[in-house]
Amino acid sequence: xxxxxxxIFFLASAAVLAQQTDYDKKLKELGVELMTPTKPxxxxxxAVRTGNLIYLSGHGPTRADGTNVTGKVGKDLTVEQGxxxxxxxxxxxxxxLKAEVGDLNKxxxxxxxxxxxxxxxxxxxxxxxxxxxxxxxxxxFGEKGKHARTSLGTNALPTNIAVEIEMVVExxx
Numbered sequence: 783x784x785x786x787x788x789x790i791f792f793l794a795s796a797a798v799l800a801q802q803t804d805y806d807k808k809l810k811e812l813g814v815e816l817m818t819p820t821k822p823x824x825x826x827x828x829a830v831r832t833g834n835l836i837y838l839s840g841h842g843p844t845r846a847d848g849t850n851v852t853g854k855v856g857k858d859l860t861v862e863q864g865x866x867x868x869x870x871x872x873x874x875x876x877x878x879l880k881a882e883v884g885d886l887n888k889x890x891x892x893x894x895x896x897x898x899x900x901x902x903x904x905x906x907x908x909x910x911x912x913x914x915x916x917x918x919x920x921x922x923f924g925e926k927g928k929h930a931r932t933s934l935g936t937n938a939l940p941t942n943i944a945v946e947i948e949m950v951v952e953x954x955x
Contacts, residue, residue: 805886808922809876816877817846823940829882834890836882836951840898841874842943843867852942858907859944864899867944868914875915875949876922883953892919892929894950900939908933915947 784855789892809816822839830837843851857862880886897912899905919927929949939946 783891796814799824803887803924805889805922809886812918812921814873814876814918814942815846816873816880816921817844819874819878819881820848828878831882831953834955835893835951836879838875838882838949838951839877840946840948841871841878842939842941842946844874845870850941851944853900853944855899855901855906855911856907857902861907861910864901864911864944865914868897868911868947869918871945871947872915872918875947876919879949879951888953889923889926890952890954891926892923892949893952895919895929895931895947897931897933897945897947898936898939899933899937899945900937900942900944903935903937905935908935911945912947913916915945 813853822828826839828839845851851859851863851870852868853859855891856862859867879889895912895915897915899908899911899951912931916929916931919929921927
């Protein structure tokens with residue numbers, strides 16, 4: 783009986799492990815290449831871990847070539863271009879997260895995303911812009927990527943970047 787229980791436990795554990803996603807593989811399937819995280823532009827750090835939570839500082843839409851997506855959404859950029867800026871920012875956040883934890887398979891859950899959209903005062907589609915970030919997080923992490931979110935508009939962001947996004951992530955011990 784004891785051997786049967788051990789076998790059942792082993793098979794159940796193997797089934798759970800088989801269902802786990804390899805997030806690096808998922809990123810590759812999606813055609814997403816992570817980058818070396820940029821250095822902070824002021825006196826702060828990109829990530830702070832306390833317990834099982836990692837708080838990622840505000841990141842902007844820095845492309846692989848080091849340039850930023852800049853301008854006001856609704857004036858200089860379309861909603862679609864703003865959403866692409868948010869997607870680029872999500873890649874930057876994931877890159878910093880991986881640098882912090884070493885292995886994305888340690889991600890237990892994306893907990894919270896806060897986003898600011900550089901926009902004109904009468905622009906009201908901030909959630910559509912932020913979907914660029916949220917959609918990528920869900921595409922990569924599946925159910926674990928679904929998160930609470932805030933989408934705000936602002937009249938200006940540092941260096942005129944189109945969006946700034948911060949994130950809280952729960953990781954395994």
